[in-house]
Amino acid sequence: MREGFNSNVFINCPFDDEYKENLRVIIFTVIHCKFNPLISETKDSGANRLDSIIKLMKSSRLSIHDLSRNVSKKAGEAMRFNMPLELGIDLGLKNSEKIDLKDKVSMVIDVTGKDKNQYFYQKSISDLAGNDLIIYTQSELISLVEAVRNFLYIQKVDEAPDQHTNIWDDYNMFKAEYIENLEIDKLTINRVIQSEYIDIVQGYLDNKSK
Amino acid sequence: MKRSLHISEETKAxxxxxxxxDPSKVHVLPRSGGWAVKREGAKKAIRVVxxxxxxxxxxxxxxxxxxxxxxxxxxKDGTFQRGA
Structure with a gap:
């Protein structure tokens, strides 16, 4: 794996149980494409959370921002501002005076939903107009693999990533083994911390390519 | 808050x-709108139906x-269908 700024991908997304499968899919795809995923959970919890996140952003040329929690599901439920806040900070870093951060590239993604298309963003975050927004389908997470894979494909990698269908098949083969083996430790898939999941996926894909 | 537990080293291994x-195995895998028949380790499916x-x-x-x-x-949920 290429270490460092050019190969690091900061992932800004929800961490609730409902989203965890999407995050597992993103992490698997990023590692499969030979990039290095960074999420805020992977750093020490003692430090100020926002400081830790900014540190991760500064060390990542690429970032993936999932804004799918930008509407509340029911009346009175607060929408989540963490993801738009972190996207704003990341865009701010890119536009700062620091030369080495000017190469930063961000991908903004969201799930399909009622009234959720590019016009939704013209209303909710109109300053994002002109930026690519990739919409994926929650019921067909292969569309998320395709979005992430295609984003990474155009980032001047030495070696082109596999087709998204192959990454998706590999994910399903991995996941079946993963779930079955977790049962031995009496663990369910959502109880594993993401940094441990990253280590296992890394080990699995390294062994697969040997 | 639910505590996350660590996976044993044996399970990780x-x-x-x-x-x-193991190229002697053939898998049936979920795809968008269909199912792929694929040799283990292959990059492309044999058939998608x-x-x-x-x-x-x-x-x-x-x-x-x-x-x-x-x-x-x-x-489709990512688990094995045993006894198939």
Whole structure:
């Protein structure tokens, strides 16, 4: 794996149980494409959370921002501002005076939903107009693999990533083994911390390519 | 808040070891709007068909023909369908 700024991908997304499968899919795809995923959970919890996140952003040329929690599901439920806040900070870093951060590239993604298309963003975050927004389908997470894979494909990698269908098949083969083996430790898939999941996926894909 | 537990080193090793492809196995895997029949370790599917039953039939026939030793069927939720 290429270490460092050019190969690091900061992932800004929800961490609730409902989203965890999407995050597992993103992490698997990023590692499969030979990039290095960074999420805020992977750093020490003692430090100020926002400081830790900014540190991760500064060390990542690429970032993936999932804004799918930008509407509340029911009346009175607060929408989540963490993801738009972190996207704003990341865009701010890119536009700062620091030369080495000017190469930063961000991908903004969201799930399909009622009234959720590019016009939704013209209303909710109109300053994002002109930026690519990739919409994926929650019921067909292969569309998320395709979005992430295609984003990474155009980032001047030495070696082109596999087709998204192959990454998706590999994910399903991995996941079946993963779930079955977790049962031995009496663990369910959502109880594993993401940094441990990253280590296992890394080990699995390294062994697969040997 | 639910506590996250650590996976034992033995289990991690088993998961990592399972990555080594066994080309004698053929898998039936969920795809968008269909099912893929694919040799373990291959980059491309042998066939992609709409029905899971049809994909299973194709895979089992290839085992009968001696092209593979066993069929591994997956569910849409990502688990193995055992006893298939």
């Amino acid at each position: 088993k998961i990592v070891a399972s990555a080594k492809p 709409k029905s899971k039953t049809r994909a299973g039939d194709i895979a089992h026939k290839m085992v009968e023909e001696g092209k593979f030793s066993s069929v591994v069927i997956h569910r």
